[in-house]
Amino acid sequence: MPKIGIEPIRRASLIKATIAEIGDVGSLEVTVSRIAKRAGMSSALAHHYFGSKESLFLSAMRHVLTVYGAEVRGALTTANGPEDRVRAIIRASFTPANFRREVISAWLNFYVLAQTRPQARRLLSVYQRRMHANLRHALRPIAGGRHDEIARSIAAMIDGAYLHAVLGPDTLDGPRAAADIDTYLTLALKDR
Template sequence: MPKVGMEPLRRKALTDAALRTIGQHGSLGVTMSEIAKEAGVSAALAHHYFGSKEQLLNETIRELLRQLRRDAVEALAGAETPRARLSAVLRVSFAAEQFTPETVAAWLAFYVDAQRSEETRRLLVVYARRLRSNLLSALGRLCPPDDAARIAEGAAAMIDGLYIRQSLRSAPISSTASVALVEDYLEAQLKGFVR
């Protein structure tokens, strides 16, 4: 029986290892044994904590989403104006730990998996809705509702597109440059609206 307090640490180690392993392979075609080895535990222990590879992968997505949520709550708490809130959402979207090559590759692998897995699709819809909600919360105070919705969709598409470009690795763009590109888009879209 695991020691009290060890289970959360081991579960986190396994989700972190899953993220790294998927990122290194560039697909979800990894085994529990490979993930367990990366985490420094046995495959049996990985199965004990998660049951199946699919459950471990879903928990890995959930952990990414939880981290994004924690980062967003913290960043938004310090943003005093609607425009500052938009910038905070962008910084969180391109935070260093979210924008590593391995994490980007894992996100893309999850998007591919969403074509066959209802659970993966559901989790990614949660991400998309949360991003849109965070953008709309700020944009709704800066421009009319129809414009806010259009601009939010454009910003979200740019964020997702920059992740896809990052995955190409042939011409990686930095986190800072990615934020600047989306900031430029937002400034152009918001020009003319009273702020």
């Protein structure tokens, strides 16, 4: 039965199943068994590849972060000028690949974990720093000294929009959230 060179495929299935399962259950109280079953294998195999539940989840988040990072980089390369760069970052945050219920649910649980687990916290810090650096860098030439405050505000609005997306009454509305943030940016830049 064993097929060789299957490791990367297994890992990918497990990561995908982890996100999906967290989306269903809504918390980290998912069992390794269920994740493994969903990915079509035994829980022992999941442990074989990832060592522990936490490490599996961290790998899943690393994957989410990678996808997100790629999306941001992609959007940045096609942007003209600083302002457009900021809008590109905003846009990338609401792309269908990132702005999905299961993924947002994973984010939420990642935040919870980051409160106490150093590994999760480190990973989150890397992401936060990169996001902040991107925003600041794009804003510096156009924000007249207020780049820091504006970067903070945009970051807060993005995170807030994510929260409202999973928990708000209405169905997820990425475009509208992005539009609200765009409007804020226009306002912030107009005010000189």
